[in-house]
Amino acid sequence: MKYRDEYRAPDAARGYADAIARITTRPWTLMEVCGGQTHAIVRFGIDQLLPEAISLIHGPGCPVCVTPIAYIDKALEIAALPRVILCTFGDMLRVPGTQSDLSAARARGADVRVVYSPLEALTVARQNPRHEVVFFAVGFETTAPANAMAVYQAQREGLGNFSVLVSQVLVPPAIRALLERPGNRVQGFLAAGHVCTITGYEEYEPIARKHGVPIVVTGFEPLDILEGVYRCVRQLEQGESCVENQYSRAVRRPGNAMAQQVMQAVFQVVPRQWRGMGDIPDSGLGLSPAYRSYDAETRFGAVNGEAEMRGDCLSGAVLRGEIRPDQCPAFGSRCTPERPLGVTMVSEEGACAAYYRYRRPTGGSARE
Numbered sequence: 001m002k003y004r005d006e007y008r009a010p011d012a013a014r015g016y017a018d019a020i021a022r023i024t025t026r027p028w029t030l031m032e033v034c035g036g037q038t039h040a041i042v043r044f045g046i047d048q049l050l051p052e053a054i055s056l057i058h059g060p061g062c063p064v065c066v067t068p069i070a071y072i073d074k075a076l077e078i079a080a081l082p083r084v085i086l087c088t089f090g091d092m093l094r095v096p097g098t099q100s101d102l103s104a105a106r107a108r109g110a111d112v113r114v115v116y117s118p119l120e121a122l123t124v125a126r127q128n129p130r131h132e133v134v135f136f137a138v139g140f141e142t143t144a145p146a147n148a149m150a151v152y153q154a155q156r157e158g159l160g161n162f163s164v165l166v167s168q169v170l171v172p173p174a175i176r177a178l179l180e181r182p183g184n185r186v187q188g189f190l191a192a193g194h195v196c197t198i199t200g201y202e203e204y205e206p207i208a209r210k211h212g213v214p215i216v217v218t219g220f221e222p223l224d225i226l227e228g229v230y231r232c233v234r235q236l237e238q239g240e241s242c243v244e245n246q247y248s249r250a251v252r253r254p255g256n257a258m259a260q261q262v263m264q265a266v267f268q269v270v271p272r273q274w275r276g277m278g279d280i281p282d283s284g285l286g287l288s289p290a291y292r293s294y295d296a297e298t299r300f301g302a303v304n305g306e307a308e309m310r311g312d313c314l315s316g317a318v319l320r321g322e323i324r325p326d327q328c329p330a331f332g333s334r335c336t337p338e339r340p341l342g343v344t345m346v347s348e349e350g351a352c353a354a355y356y357r358y359r360r361p362t363g364g365s366a367r368e
């Protein structure tokens with residue numbers, strides 16, 4: 001398949017692994033930011049191809065996983081109201097709230113609908129004028145333009161029964177927060193290519209300079225990731241710390257100006273709470289004053305409460321890259337995708353789900 005098979009060629013992958021081994025003179029720890037990259041790494045055994053001196057640790061790059069539990073509880077509270085339709089992506093259905101999840105709420109009779117885009121939620125609002133339709137807008141910079149467009153469109157149409165519960169987060173402040181955590185081990189980052197298609201990567205440059213870490217904007221296929229690791233290690237070995245763009249087939253330094261314009265018109269930068277990471281200043285998007293009437297928090301009350309679930313799930317430590325999923329005592333035994341204890345096992349992009357799918361503890365890896 002064009003644009004896929006050429007990025008999965010085994011000989012080229014071995015060539016990159018050999019090249020990385022040749023330039024590596026001491027241990028380095030790198031973090032891939034995005035859950036999609038984590039899945040590719042685990043699925044294709046990329047970490048096992050690398051020299052032992054290179055450690056890849058998985059970052060907080062799953063938007064479903066970092067959504068605080070207080071937002072799940074708020075979505076449940078809204079869904080339980082009469083004449084409300086809550087629209088969400090399928091991944092959110094089984095994310096546990098404090099007492100329940102949206103899938104169970106639906107079984108109890110709440111009108112919770114899975115949509116594939118925010119514009120589909122707008123259609124639901126047009127078709128159900130007697131209902132309040134709320135879209136649960138979760139995501140990084142990748143989903144923000146489409147979510148902004150839905151709000152913009154709702155205002156243009158004067159659609160009064162549509163609102164969004166916004167849990168949009170931004171990647172660069174999270175990278176900064178990780179680097180500033182006491183005991184940080186990360187020496188270089190593979191930044192998420194799809195996020196940078198929207199934002200570009202200028203914002204990463206002061207982070208690389210200030211913290212002395214290389215950041216390589218990287219795609220999602222095995223050769224993308226291996227080349228990202230190679231470029232990161234090459235910089236570390238040469239004592240450099242700048243931003244490089246491995247994913248030039250999709251990413252330009254300034255990003256996508258039209259997408260940025262609609263985001264900036266509808267949203268403003270706000271502080272956000274992240275599951276696993278706590279409060280991070282300027283790390284999220286909320287509706288700007290001109291669009292605040294479309295904010296579900298304006299209509300149904302502010303989100304309030306905890307970011308984390310109490311209990312023995314170690315999702316927070318997984319999201320901070322402090323442990324690998326298979327180091328959690330519950331992994332694969334008390335916690336499986338069928339009976340998940342935490343969000344990193346529930347979400348398609350979650351690191352625990354990736355390890356369970358491709359490396360479950362039944363002896364050896366279980367690759368597709």
Ligand code: SF4
Nearest residue numbers: 313314328335342352
């Ligand atoms: S394996 Fe399950 S219990 Fe352990 S951190 Fe992952 S989601 Fe939580």
